[in-house]
Amino acid sequence: MTGPLPRKPRSDARDNRERVLGAARALFSADGLDVPMREVARRAGVGPATLYRHFPTKRALVAEAFADQLHACRAIVDEGCADPDPWRGLCLVIERICELHARDRGFTEAFLSAYPGVAELAEGRAYTVKAVAGLARRAKEAGRLRSDFVLDDLILVLMANKGIHAASAAGQVAASRRFAGLVIQAFEACPRHAPLPPAARLASAGPAVGETGSTD
């Protein structure tokens, strides 16, 4: 009774955990973060007790479901900031972040709303905002980013990117790429550009972004 038996429950537990995470990601992406825990359990084909054993709270589930995306998000801003050309670095961040979000709209919602109490999301967003603020300041100094760009414009772009729907995942990414290309050209400093309408404070972006809403 001490041989291979203990392994099976551990493997089952791992399977269940992955099934729950897969179900949570699919539901969050399709229906947003308001999906009830019982719905996640149902989709994953596990009982509520199993779900709560792995993820005692919705917060824990949300944090774990988006851990990979948060990691990818940090890697993107690190790569952008490391570029010696700040404008090229900022373009890379816009393109790659739009694509990341196009692949998972649930993540956009989690990222923009900083689902209450999920420290990982709040930290990931604060990290991104701080890094992009520095990059944007340097791109303005280099004369490549328009001087009236504010960080809320990036929130605007993420929200807008979330609104784009295509029939397939590949179409979604293609549409988002086209959109990011247009956004980059709108942000690029150009002597022919007229002044923009005033920047909008986007409440759902929360104080973390508002506090550093200007890159001046």
Place this chain on the structure above:
Amino acid sequence: MTGPLPRKPRSDARDNRERVLGAARALFSADGLDVPMREVARRAGVGPATLYRHFPTKRALVAEAFADQLHACRAIVDEGCADPDPWRGLCLVIERICELHARDRGFTEAFLSAYPGVAELAEGRAYTVKAVAGLARRAKEAGRLRSDFVLDDLILVLMANKGIHAASAAGQVAASRRFAGLVIQAFEACPRHAPLPPAARLASAGPAVGETGSTD
């Protein structure tokens, strides 16, 4: 029994009809067009029989709920097309259409999906697409609109505009104005512009747009 009595039912009927339309607009805007008819009746505070007496089908309700916006949409494209400067006319169309849709996201969904069987929506969209196609062609000929603009880019913008959420109706319109300003600058022909990633075919826009997806 022949005096004022007949008036009361007629006035009640008018009230009920307006209540149903108000409830339908609010629900379509918040939750999309999938809202069941019984939910519209409940929100309006009328019985299903009353609802179906005024609007025998969901199609009839959708058509009537968005009649004002469709009218406004036609007026906007007519005004844009009448401008002797096609680029200025196109900018007006983009700004005003974004604002119209920012005020009612349910209309964007209805407009983009052309809710099946609602001839008014399909006609309104076809009218808009045809008018904007002509305007865009003239703006390209005048050298003001970038040559790689396609009509699907306008669908992309409407979808993106729908993704923008602010805490208040006024904030929503302000954010949408900023967004339209950015979009216009992205669309404006500029010798410094790099080529865009390929245009995406947006399936939910349906064949009416796809058929005239190019303005060349």
